[in-house]
Amino acid sequence: MPEWFVLVGVLVIVVGFLLKLDVIAVVIAAALVTTLAAGESFLAFLDLLGKAFVDNRAVSLFLLTLPMIALSERYGLKEQAINLISKLHALTPGRFLTIYTVIRQLTGIFGIRISGMVQFVRPIVHPMSSAAAKSRGSSSESDTELVKAESALSENIGNFFGQNGFVAASGVLLIVGTLTEAGYDVTPELIAAASLPMILIAAIVAAVHFWNIDRRLTKHTADAEGSEVAGDE
Amino acid sequence: MSDLGPGLLEATFVLIGVLLAVTGIRAFLDHSNPRRVTTAAFWLLLSITFAFGAVLPDRLAGIIVLAVGALSLARGVKTGTFDEGTPEDRGAHARRLGNWLFAPALSLAAIAVLISTWAPFGDQSGSIAIGIASVLALVIAWVLTRAPAPVVVAQSDRMIQQVGPIGMLPQFLAMLGVVFTNGGVGEVVANGIAKIVPEGNQLAGVIAYCVGMALFTIIVGNTFAAFTVITTGIGIPFVIALGGNPVIVGAIAMTTGFCGTLVTPMAANFNALPVGLLEMKNTYGVIKAQAPLAAVLFVIQVVLMYVWAF
Secondary structure (H helix, E strand, O other), X not given: OOHHHHHXXXXXXXXXXXXXXXXXXXXHHHHHHHHHHOOOOHHHHHHHHHHHXXXXXXXXXXXXXXXXXXXXXXXXXXXXXXXXXXXXXXXXHHHHHHHHHHHHHHHXXXXXXXXXXXXXXXXXXXXXXXXXXXXXXXXXXXXXXXXXXXXXXXXXXXXXXXXXXXXXXXXXXXXXHHHXXXXXXXXXXXXXXXXXXXXXXXXXXXXXXXXXXXXXXXXXXXXXXXXXXXXXX | OHHHHHHHHHHHHHHHHHHHHHHHHHHHHOOOOOOXXXXXXXXXXXXXHHHOOOOOOHHHHHHHHHHHHHHHHOOOOOOOOOOOOOHHHHHHHHHHHHHHHHHHHHHHHHHHHHHHHHOOOHHHHHHHHHHHHHHHHHHHHHHHHOOOHHHHHHHHHXXXXXXXXXXXXHHHHHHHHHHHHHHOHHHHHHHHHHOOOOOOOHHHHHHHHHHHHHHHHHHHOOHHHHXXXXXXXXXXXXXXXXXXXXXXXXXXXXXXXXXXXXXXXXXXXXHOHHHHHOOOOOOOHHHHHHHHHHHHHHHHHHHHHHHHHO
């Protein structure tokens, strides 16, 4: 078999994820075809699979943090977060979304796992940014659409550039697992610390971006007021 | 105390095993779960790999992993109904407890960082710190909420089932990374990349690694999967082997992959879900808004990795 044949495992991952098949089964199938393509036996595959899985148990350490989060949630963690965010109602849409991005980064750094789109963006972040935009005269269809997209953006940026600041984030543990297996000496707290500069940079980039969004919304409003024709653009 | 390290780390895994076993048993007893037997089997099998990992023969562990995969493939893992409390009830607790509700989560992070900085358990301190901090933070949450014991158990069970099989994915991907390395996937990818990327050039290596992370994420929609493949194939031979600090390179590579997530329709949870939730007109509206920001962050990370890691 040619050497490149082991890449069939990568192909399985790509096709499996594209077709949205069961992800755990796809990963195991990729492992199987890779090992067989490398000329090893099925029994050798089982040995390798079991050892590799057990050796990487540390990647799932975050499971231990779930009982505390679950209990806090049951006693109103999200409701209290919403109480806090609701106090930010006098801001421009851009400033509000900047603050939400930073709050979302902080929840990541402190390991609070939330599905922000469902729990925050739909019920609170979008209504508040949209109200802020409307109170400043931006109510055209394209502005409404823009504020929706920016609300989702603020959640994604805050989530992606925040979570790795937490020592027990699964991304952090995966980095540690992968590099340790490759023979490098890395620890979760070093990875989390090395993630902090990008978290700060992302906050600054987001702040500039939202400052620009505020300007765009104001400009749209000014244009609409200066125009004889009702409607936008 | 560093000789305590391995034992304490194993105890941490046993604790995870207990947590998953409780979930397995509760799932089995939960008649509101349409697939309670297979769901219970899924969690109990995983629980065995955690609790007995140190003594489990590799082959048996391998068979268990296959069985877990088969249960997942057969859509055998479902959830029943959980006690999540009414919004009024949670709201009343929130008014009573106020900002103290953030104390457990904050202390989790603080304790974990404290222990791992102090590093009393040698190399394993980071992992053990997470275990100890989780237990202490749970105690703080329990004292704070004065929740009855059954509520504590029910809530942790709820969250484990909700975070569920997807939460386990990173461990399966880390496992795949080992299998890829064993099969020589990294070398084959590296040989292919070596034809395009000038050998020994640090900047070219950094660019190839970051582009690889973002592109692979765009294709599969999952940064964790990309990290496993691209780090063995490009990151290690073309960046870390040239003297790049593995900690800095690894940390930045992961968030570079997130830039791919920001622009791919494959990441439905992040880019398509809000379109539906917010009733947006443009299916790609979120991606369109995110693309310029993703590009800026991507370039910054390439520069940062090159400047900081060498």
